[in-house]
Amino acid sequence: MLNRDLEERKHADNYMYVLFSMVLGVLDSAVDDKVIRGNPCRAKKVRHPIARRPKVVVWPNNRRIALLCQLEKVLTLAMRFVLHSVQVSVPAKAKSWPFHRTISTARGGAH
Incomplete structure (x- = not known):
């Protein structure tokens, strides 16, 4: 759901990757603290965003x-x-x- 909203708003891939990583980390901490049983971001159906590394072009x-x-x-x-x-x-x-x-x-x- 969040991923679709970000795609519709045309946010950069790296921004989506950072947001997803932060949520993943928070939920992993919640699992470690036994607040939740499992991290929903680690489900097989969840599509992880990919960080893009654009090629840097040096000016002449x-x-x-x-x-x-x-x-x-x-x-x-x-x-x-x-x-x-x-x-x-x-x-x-x-x-x-x-x-x-x-x-x-x-x-x-x-x-």
Whole structure:
């Protein structure tokens, strides 16, 4: 019953596997404590969910570099917005920061 409900809601196989394992463990403990005689999850008719291990696809270098470039643009814009909105004192060591140029530009300094 639970398995069918989860399938209808299109939950991931791994999620169903984790839930089933937790219920199985609780019921096994109940059997050990002699609260129940047998674990209904261990019945022959019960279908155990199978954990899937999706294949991990590593991004090629050009895709990673493109993402990093876009993130740098977004973070630079965010830094400018924050620095224009809030008074920030820039420490002397800011020249070693990756966004030093953004900080200088936002405060009206030279590039």
